[in-house]
Every structure is written in structure tokens, then in C-alpha cells.
Amino acid sequence: MARIQALRLNARELLREPGLQKHVELTTPATDLGVDDDRIVDDVTIDLMATSGVDSVVVHGTLTMPWEAPCRRCLTDLAGTATIEVDEVYQYAGDILSDDDQTFPIENDQIDLLSAVREHLMLELPDDVLCGDDCAGIRLEPGDAPDVVTRDDDTPVRDERWAALDDLRLDD
Numbered sequence: 001m002a003r004i005q006a007l008r009l010n011a012r013e014l015l016r017e018p019g020l021q022k023h024v025e026l027t028t029p030a031t032d033l034g035v036d037d038d039r040i041v042d043d044v045t046i047d048l049m050a051t052s053g054v055d056s057v058v059v060h061g062t063l064t065m066p067w068e069a070p071c072r073r074c075l076t077d078l079a080g081t082a083t084i085e086v087d088e089v090y091q092y093a094g095d096i097l098s099d100d101d102q103t104f105p106i107e108n109d110q111i112d113l114l115s116a117v118r119e120h121l122m123l124e125l126p127d128d129v130l131c132g133d134d135c136a137g138i139r140l141e142p143g144d145a146p147d148v149v150t151r152d153d154d155t156p157v158r159d160e161r162w163a164a165l166d167d168l169r170l171d172d
């Protein structure tokens, strides 16, 4: 995909002197970024600024991801837009401290933002959303009263679980 070439920055150029900046702005289907997930319902927007230091490049900005997913308790479809903060450091492998796993390596003089972008998107995929903190859900917890299901005309519909009680007659 030609568009995502914009996510490859020339590290040598940026590190020519501290303070140089490169703005990356692009809107693209998540599938072009290698993230194929039904919950991402529209294009992802990438807005990142790379700023060079003495021997590292800091990448800062946001990703915007429109999503849809069901409430994990009541399964109501929910939708939203996740705004994901990105804050990464890129360095030549030789400059990275051995115990530093927060820094991405610069390889072949290239800063490849794609893997970081992909990682952030996957982490923020909604898999534990609630329609509200007080969502009662559809599961009957022990001790709860049985649900009264209503039709559109507001006529209460009997819970089938209680139908057996109708056939139960107690002798005096």
C-alpha cells in the first residue's frame, strides 16, 4: 500500500540535527495497517510528530479508531471512537540500553512506525465494554427477581421459567 509508506521515516535525515521534525498524518483502512478486525468500523486516523534528539527520535501524537462492539453484559451494540495516545522513542540498536524494552530500534536507517501503530490499535480494541456502569445485563444472578420481558405494546410477557407454577395446584 503506497499510503502507509508515510509511516516509514528516514532516521538519518531526522538525526542530522536535534529538533528536526516530521509530521505524519494519514487516514487509512485498518486492514492496510495489517489489523483486520470487525470491531474497527471505519478508517483509522494517524497523527504523529517525530522529533529528533541527539541520538533518538521521539514520536508523539494520537491515533483515532472508530469502533463498534457489544456491551459485555447485555450485548447491546455500542459504538465509539478511541483516541489513543502514542509516545515512543526510536534509537539505533547500539544505543539502546539492554534492559530498555520501551524503545524501538531504528533499522536500516528507517523509523518504521507501522509496528507501533499496529500494536496500539490491537491493545485498544474494545473487548470489555459496558453500556453503563450500572448495566444490569441479561444474566439472572442468584437472588435476583425474574426478568419481566415487555413487548412493544408494554404488555408484560410471562417468563417461561415460571410457567410450570401455573400447573401446580396446592391441595388445601
Ligand SMILES: [Zn+2]
Binding pocket: 071, 072, 073, 074, 075, 076, 130, 131, 132, 135, 136, 137
Ligand atoms: Zn449493557
